[in-house]
Amino acid sequence: EAGVVQSPRYKIIEKKQPVAFWCNPISGHNTLYWYRQNLGQGPELLIRYENEEAVDDSQLPKDRFSAERLKGVDSTLKIQPAELGDSAVYLCASSLGGLPSGGYTFGSGTRLTVV
Amino acid sequence: QKEVEQDPGPLSVPEGAIVSLNCTYSNSAFQYFMWYRQYSRKGPELLMYTYSSGNKEDGRFTAQVDKSSKYISLFIRDSQPSDSATYLCAMGGGSEKLVFGKGTKLTVNP
Numbered sequence: 001e002a003g004v005v006q007s008p009r010y011k012i013i014e015k016k017q018p019v020a021f022w023c024n025p026i027s028g029h030n031t032l033y034w035y036r037q038n039l040g041q042g043p044e045l046l047i048r049y050e051n052e053e054a055v056d057d058s059q060l061p062k063d064r065f066s067a068e069r070l071k072g073v074d075s076t077l078k079i080q081p082a083e084l085g086d087s088a089v090y091l092c093a094s095s096l097g098g099l100p101s102g103g104y105t106f107g108s109g110t111r112l113t114v115v
Numbered sequence: 116q117k118e119v120e121q122d123p124g125p126l127s128v129p130e131g132a133i134v135s136l137n138c139t140y141s142n143s144a145f146q147y148f149m150w151y152r153q154y155s156r157k158g159p160e161l162l163m164y165t166y167s168s169g170n171k172e173d174g175r176f177t178a179q180v181d182k183s184s185k186y187i188s189l190f191i192r193d194s195q196p197s198d199s200a201t202y203l204c205a206m207g208g209g210s211e212k213l214v215f216g217k218g219t220k221l222t223v224n225p
Contacts, residue, residue: 004158031211040123042203042215043159056212091158098211099147100166106151106158 002026004107006092012113018080021110025073025094032069033104034077035091043091043106049075082114118142121204121216130225134191138204138216141185146208148180150189153201153218162202163189194223 005024013019025032030051035043046065048056051072060067064083069075079086089111093104121138128134136150146167151159163178165171165187171178177190187206191198201218 033213040217042119042121042205042217043213044215045212048211056210093158099207099213103147103149103151103161103164103205104213105161108156108158111156 004092004094004105006090006107006110008110009108010111010113012115013082015084015114016081018078019082019112020076020078021090021092021112023075023077023092023107025075025092026096026105029094029096029105030072031095031098032075033093033095034067034075035093035106037089037091037109039088046077046090079112082112084114087112087114116141118214119204119206119216122219123217125220125222127222127224128194130194130196130223132194132223134189134194134198134221134223136189136191136202136204136219136221138187138206139185140187140206140214142206142208142214143185144209145206145214147206148178148187149205149213150176150178151203151205151215153203155200159203159205196223196225199223 032049034046037043049069089109091109093106150163153159168182175192179188203218204216207213
């Protein structure tokens, strides 16, 4: 079974430029999460999807971040415009039934550097 | 006070040592407790999953949850150099939001 697939693995952009990250969750997993992990910190939730619906986006900086999950499968996270403080690893995770069914499966992440 | 506190270390031990990793938390609503292992430049990998209080053992790994003290632990027996990684505690309950500790960086020296 393929795991959670993310691309690109690395991205370097200049500040004020746009950037997008893509995630393909494990087949059949209806719940998808985007987390951000700053250097030396644990991941922090940005947004959670149940199928196509964003059910928790309270931590998403909506002035510059947006996300979508078309057809309840793949998801894209976008930043426009990027700021220096956005440099971090952006992790996608998926789960079959949320916390009661077990922990989430994470992808390898996209390491973003804003210069 | 942060919801989850974890000593970032670093922790360095000789091969074969018993390793103890810990987290404390403040949110009484947490019911699900996890330990993730994260190798350099990789995503977190689920190691142990526990619901409510008690112990769970899987090979060389034992997870303990003490809800009365709001304290969780991960023990690694007969530690190996391949165990060198950052260990993240994570917990949730009520909502689907997982809250992570900062992670403890462990090095097991041959």
